[in-house]
Structures are given as structure tokens and as C-alpha cells.
Amino acid sequence: MAMERELLRHLVKKPATIIYPFESPEPIEGTRAKVEIDILKCIGCGTCIHDCPAYALEMVGKGLTCDMKWYPGRCVFCGQCVESCPRNAIKQTAEHDLATTESVESAGMMSERFVEFNRPKKE
Amino acid sequence: MDIIKWARIKSPWVFHFNAGGCNGCDIEVLASLIPRYDIERFGMILRGSPRHADVMLLTGTVTRQIKDRLIRIYEQMAEPKFVMAIGSCAMSGGVFQNCYSVYEGADKVIPVDVYVPGCPPRPQAIIDGAVKLLQKLAAGK
Amino acid sequence: MSNSTYKVPIGPQHPALKEPENFLLTVDGEEIIDVKIRLGYVHRGGEKAFENRTYVQGLYLIERVCGICAMAHQLCYVNNLEPMMDVEAPPRAQYIRTIVAELERVHSHLLWLGVAAHEIGFDTLFMYCWRDREVSLDLMEMITGNRVLHAANTIGGVRRDLTADMISKTRKGIALLKKRTEYYKKLVLAEKTILKRALGVGILSTKDAAELCAVGPTARASNVKKDVRKDDPYSAYDEIPFNLITYDLCDVASRVLVRVDELIESANIIEYSLDHLPTGPIGVRAPRSIPPGENVSIVEAPRGEDIHYCKSNGTDKPERYKVRAPTLGNWASMAKMLIGGYVADVPITLAAIDPCMSCTDRVAFIDANSGKNWIWSTEQIKKYSKKNGGR
């Protein structure tokens, strides 16, 4: 009977459903999602790359002139890079919707796709 | 045939296959069924038999041991069929990249239609992946 | 073998198993007379990977041994490394670790309750349990930054501090969960259909449990008083009073009850830790490499004891890292529980020890009697069924 009462109670209650994507749940502070690198702060020390457990970061070039690549398909969103960076150049935003349908002929495309952070080049 | 296309978009039944993941993705796939997220809103029902399903929710690293199973299950699904690779394991191997017993990415084994990054992707992200798949269907194919 | 016995393969892909494993049941009508198991589908070669990762990278690799007791594994990992590095996490960090570990137990047990309900076809209860589980996931996301794989620890402490706001939110969430848990307990005891499916099913006597080295709630439901948190306290458990829950029915019902009671117990632990949260730093700096040495650490994961062994060689990568996760300790007991039961009871019996294979798979075990390693393909099954008259 306890169950039946519970069932009927829910008839009058509003469903717990959040009609995502038409309505978003309350954001929780500090959730870890998309990685963003402020390339102007980066000094190219390589600590983040050294510590990343999923090989999701890559440096193009060296030191102060380097650019960075981030592979969303490899990243496990652990936040170690944020932790490691001595210059606080990396942060994680709350953007979760990173899914993609773009097809590329070559197999293993998702691990090859990356977001590139480029330093503005001096003329 | 517009009506068929409409029906397909409105009724994607899913089937969950764990190819060797860590559980993280699997519980999040299940979590997308629960009241908070409720993917039945889109007409998505979780089926136990691959023959009934349109979309395979593939989670986890594809291990060498399970590869043949995966291909067989994929073949059992009736056309038209789609595959959603969920989690970084299914996309690239995630932290298990370069382990001797895994394939680095499910798309080395079967064709994949949607990729959902995350480890594990939260239910919203999975829904987002599903919606993007449906949009892709609506746009063509 | 008479004609009336036939074999039912469960897995590697089966709805009752969240993960690919293969069971082969020999059944007579609806009754099970033999069980064979083949694991190995989730073997990813993680232990070798440890030798190629730094200790920092290992933090995240160890979490991904399993997505449900991630915190337990990580805790075991840092507990293992910290004495070797001769650092000690400050008290506040120890308390936060305890809180997260217990939140994980709450989420894991609620998840389990829901899955168990689902296995007996009680989807409504599944929905309710998982809805309430979201509360604990939200709390964990708030405290650690992620719902499932938390990355809460660093070597030498924890990553994020608890703010006053978080503490009050956690209190609220825990109070709600406690209320719900009490309701579930009432429900489990009152609902005839649940009891009918759980009482007297999957018996594992106290003697068998001890002999087959069962661990965790499975052992405690068979009245074996064993809990690493009490016996070998780590983190802040030696300062926190809590009860060790045992039941003596030795069946699925008592496994349910042990978990439900542990839920309440965990909630109490969290409340106590919040009340007694020490002040101070949340971490100390740890070196990147470890002098040569070895250590063993044990942690009570939601499903039982988790044991890690580490050998270091002076560099920043381990020489050897070995993991034995909880479910493996319960495999031997499982076969014992299944034999003599009904096919319809397989899912709930399996669910009752909460088997998650991803961690177990280092050690796959096949058949205790013949030890022959074989998997049945669909074709073989079909052939077999023809040979046996297809009945």
C-alpha cells in the first residue's frame, strides 16, 4: 500500500524531468567540461602535456611561441592540466555539449580532431 | 518518403553495448532513462535485443576479446542502423590509449555516426548526442 | 546429459549484465544445475599501462578501473603512495576524503537498489531510486567537479575544499536521502512482490562465505563481521563512530537490507564528518617520484575490500602496480548461490553481489571443475540445440 500511495502522489506532482535541451538544469559551480587554454598566458613549459593521462594535449612549436592543440575525443576531463599549469593558463568551462556527427572518411577521426589554440602571430 | 523519415526520427530505439568500459559510461547511459532526463521523451526506448533497435549506444574501449562479438551484434541489427560512440574510451581509448589489449577508438571496428566526448559524458551530453544524431537524420541520409 | 537439460548462455551481451561477461547455465527446466563462467571481455591491460604512466597520470588511470567505485580505487591508490613518499594528508583532507567516499557508497548502494529492482521487473522502484541517486551525484559534482569519475584526490590531499555553502547543501541533501532510504526500507519490508523474489533466494551460508573468501556486503549479509573501515581504518574512519551492519538470513533479502542499512549508516558518517570537520590546509606538496620500496593498501569499496600493491623504483613511474578489486573476491561465492536456483532468479542473484566485471577482469575465471576455456558462439548454440532435439 505504501507503494500505491507513492504512485498516486506522483500523479499530482510535477515530473522531475528537465526537458533538456529545451530547458537546462541548474548549473553546478565548478563542474569540469570543455578545456580552454589562454594561449597568451601559456609559457610553453609542457607540464600540462607531461601530466595529462590521456595524451589529449599537444604542443606545436616550442616555448613562448608554441601553439596548443586539445583533442576532445581523447580528453577525460580530469582537470589535471588545470591543476598543473604554473601560469593558470588553462581552465575548464561548463560546456558539456561537445557531441559531433561530422563524418570523416578516415577511421579514428575523433581522436584526430582537435581544437587549436593559436598565438596571434606578429607581423 | 517523408513519412518514413519522420517516423524514423521520432522513434529511435536504442540498444546498449558495453565493449569493455569502466561502468562510468554505462551508468550514465542508464541514468539518461531516469525521471530527471527521461529519453523516452524522444520516443527512445531501451531494448534488450539488437534486432529491435535502431541505435547502438556503444560504451567503453573496444577490447581485442570483444571485437568479434561487437561486429556480430552490429550485424544483427536491422537496417537502417546507427552507432553512437559514448565516452572517450569509445572514441580514442581515453586513458587506455596504447594499452596492448584495446583498439584505439570504436570506429576502427565498426562505423560510428555520433561521437559523444566525456568521461563519462553526463546524461545531458548523451541526450545532446542523440539530438544531434536526429538532426543529422532529418537533414538527409 | 538428459534431454531435458539445456544450456542458457547469459552474456557476453545480456541485458541483466551491464558489462560483457559470459555465463553458461546448465538448466533443467527452470532449475539451474551448473554454472560456467568466462571472463576476459573487459581486459584492457591496465596494469601494464601503469608502468608507463607517471604517478600523477596513474591517479586518473586508477579511477578508470571502474566507474562506480572510482573514489575507493583512487583512495586506495593515494593511501598506498603517501606512506611511501613519506607525506601525510592533513586532517581536513582526510575528512573530505571520507565524505566523498561515503557519498560514493550512497550513490553506489542506491544504484544497486535500483538495478536490483529492475532485475525483478520493478521498474517503478528503479526510477525512484535513480531519481534520488541524482541528489548524491549532484552533491558529488558540487564537491569534486564531476558526477561519476570525481578526481577528488591529489597525492597528499584533496583537490577542492568544502565551503560553508557546500556544507549546508550537503546537509540538506543527506537529510533528504535519509528520509528516502527509510521509506525504501519500509517498502522493501512491506511489499509482498519484492519479498517473494528475495527471501530464501541465492543462499550463501556463513561458513561458505568465510571459506570462499566473500567480501563486503555479500559477506556481511551472510553474517560475517568484516569491514575494512573497522578492521584496518584509513582516512578518518578511526575517529568516526559507526555501526557494522550484518544480517543473518544469508539470502538476497538480507543483502538488500544490509545495503539499505549501510545507506543510513553512511549518511550518519557524512553528517558526523561535517560536524567535526577540522580546519587547516587540504593538501601538502608531494614529490613526483618515490624512493624504492613497496606497500599494500586496502580500502572498503561499496562492494567490498579493494587491495592494491605498489612497488616503486625511485623514478616517477611505478615499477609494478597491482589491483585486486572487490567483485573478484565474490566470484566463487556466486556460483555457489546460483546452483539450485531458478533461471528467473539469476539476474537478481547476480545483482545481489553487484558484479561489475571491469575490475575483475584481470583475473578471469572459467569453470571451477573442468577449467576448460570455452565460449559459445551463437552458431555453436544452434548446433547444440539441434543435436539435442531443439527442445
Added chain:
Amino acid sequence: MIIEILKLLIIPGIFFLFTLALFYQWLDRRFLARLQNRRGPMHTGSHGTLQPLADFIKLLAKEDIEPEAVDKPVFRGVPILLSTISITALFFIPIWGVKAFVHFEGDLIFMTFLMTLIAILAFLGGWSSTNRFSTIGGLRAAMQTLGYEVPLSLAFIGPAIVAKSLSISKIVEWQASTGIWAIILNPLGFGIAIIALLAELEKVPFDLPEAETELVAGWQTEFSGRKLALLRFAFDLELVLAAGLITSLFLGGPAGPFYNIPWVGVIWFFIKTTIVVLILSNLRGLFARFRIDQMVSGCWKYLVPLAIIQIIFLQLVLG
């Protein structure tokens, strides 16, 4: 003649039944979702009303795989027969007025026969698939019949005794003319019929033949595409059939104020069946699945004696 054909096609007819079947599937899913604090299908048509239609069309358009090992003629025949039988059975239910489209003395017996046939078809469907899960599912369907068949028939006899006729239409007529619904004299019979019909429909707590966690999708595992569409459709029709039967036998069918005006009768019928469907979904959310031995023995231990008590009671009251 033309009116007859129109009737066959439209009002109690196939089109009407088709819509009703899909509507009740939607209602069932939405209601259950609400009980579970969810929303259920909502993005297909207004409030998801077109969801069952979309499912149906999609399945029709999907590839139809016939596994190598199946017994082809049976495997193909089962879905077709199943939906035909369900439709046929529905013509015995009075919807438009108190007389059904087809009626004769003893059609209640024929109805029970049809319902048994449905269970047998489920068994055949599972057996012809030659898949382990399907076979066990089929066997369970057959075993389950042993359990609920007798109490179901006994429960149906109650109204028949009251109305002194074995024709569904006559029973409805009697209830309409006297204004007494059979449920008043048959409260136990009503309950038993609901439970037994839940078993007939293979719904929780009696969804053993397709218990997902044990048997993948039970006897339906190997069916795909068109065949699955027909199977599901047949089950939707059966839901209408079950609700219609209960309405006719216990709740007076289309009877109600002004039921003589044709449309009003249909509306009464509709309201009553909806209530029955809601009761069925509610029960679906309330229980855990039984085990097959518990189910069969439970039926014999509790339902049969209760049904007999009900009949004895009727005899005493009327006799």
C-alpha cells in the same frame, strides 16, 4: 449492406480500433511515466500522441531480418495470425449500441478460446525462433496460460450467470436494461479478471515471457521490422480487447445515461475502457515481476478458489 461495410471499416471497425489501439498505448506509456515521475513520450505530435504511430511506421519501414535457423512458415505466420485474431475478437465487443458487430449465443466461450489461441501463438512464435531465449519465453507463455486460463474463465462466468446468457452482447443488454452493472454482484470476479488479463497481456508483474533482464526480449527476441510491428500492434489491440471485455462484462459496456443515442454510447464505452486501461497501467507500476512457479501456483492457490467463492456467492444470491 453498405452500412454494414462502413461499420466494419469505421465505427466499431478497423480504422476505429486501430486508432484506439494506438491511443491506449500512448495513454498507458504516459500514465506509467507520470506514476514514475517522468514525462514519457512528448516530442512526437502534441504531447507525444503520435508516438505509437511513429513506432509502428518506423518498424514497418525497417529491414526485416529472418535468422537462418528459424522455422520460416510459423515464424512468418505468427505475427499475422496474432493481429488477425485480436481484430476478430474485438468484433465481439459491443461498442456501437448494445449489440456487437458479431454476436451469437456462446460467443463468450469462443472469446476465451481466442484468448488461449493468442497464448499458443506466443509459444509458437518463441519456439519457431529456435533461439534459447525465445524458446524459454515461449514455454513460459504457455505455462502462464495454465495459470490464468481457469480463473479467467471462471471470472467470465460470473456475469454470464447474472445475465443468464453466454453471449457478450446479451450480457451487455441485460446490464443496460436493468441498469445493474455486473461488477456490483461480481466485485471479486472483476478483480480476478483484471489480474488474469494482465497476465494475458504479458505485462508486469506477469511479463515473464518477455522478461527483459532474464530473456532479452523473450519470445519476441528474433522478430524484427514488419513482424515486430505487427506483434506490437497485436498487443495494443489486445489491450483494447482486454479493456473492452472488462467494460462489457462488468461495467455495462456502452450503457449509461442516454446510451441509446449512438454517439453517447460510444463515449460511455470509451470512458469506461479508459478507466480500465488506467487501472491496468497503475498495476503495472505497482508490482515486481513474479517468478513463473510463483505465478502459476499463486493463480491456483488464490485466484481459482476466489473465483469459485464468487460463483457460489452468486448462486446463493440469485438462487
Added chain:
Amino acid sequence: MLSDISKEQEIVNNLKDKFGDKIIEAKVQSARRVFVTIDSKSLIKVTKFLAKEKNYTHVATISGLDLVKNLAVIYHLREYHSKEQFITLSLKVEVAKDKPKLPTIITIIPGAELYEREVHDLFGIVFEGHPDLSPLILPEHWPSGVYPLRKEYKLEDIKTKIEKVKK
């Protein structure tokens, strides 16, 4: 650690008294952690003594170890029944890499069966007397003689080796 380690010391002393120079090294690392290294020849005797007389009947797991020249096997034993003592005793034996043979302990502790097979799979240590040492977790088509956790195999080597066998 200031905790009381007399129990741990006691078991170490017991072992030392009983087996003398067969015990190569024995130390109490911290509370409830005891590490003992013994001569491989006396493995059976020591385990029997521990299991029969000291009640160490629970084997938590068996770890393999590659020491480059030698291989080592560590038995993590524990007393199961008593509540006060929760000592994990890690019993280490070393064997030569070119002749990796050890007697099985499953006659004394049956629960060790699977763990021994695992070590055999990953390190190639042969447990004499074990009823069945067929591959346990490695995938099908695994090249024979490749033991992935030995140091001489680098990750990449293993991969190429597997690929070769497949073709």
C-alpha cells in the same frame, strides 16, 4: 606511526624462530603490514605453517613482479576469522627468470587457484601441481611465450607482436 605493532612483531618472530635462515628478510612496515621474503624452496612449508597454525587462510591476491634478473611472486595472506587482527602478510619468493617454476599452494589454500593462473598468464611463472594453467584473461590468438607484464616487453612491442600473430 605510534600504533601498537606487537602482534605484527609476534608473527615475524614466530616465523624467524621456526624457519631460521630460510627467512631472507622479515619486516613490519607499519601497523598491519608485514613483508616477509623467503627462500623459494620453503614456500610450501611456510604457507602450511601460516595456514594451519596461524590461521592465515585468506589469500587476498597474488602479485607477480619482475626484478629484471629474477621474477618474484608475492602472496598477500590474511587471517580471515579473528576480528582484532587484520594483518596483511605479504610473502615474497623469488625465482630465476629462465626457470620460473614454483610449487602451487592451492592444496593448502584453494582460493589461490585463479590468482596463480593470472600470474601464469601475465608473467609466465609455472605453478607445478596446478591442475590447469590455460590462458585465463588474455585475448584469443595471443602469441605464446609473450608475458605482457615482464619488463622486456615494451608496450609497443606487445602490440606489434599481437598484430603479427593475427596475420
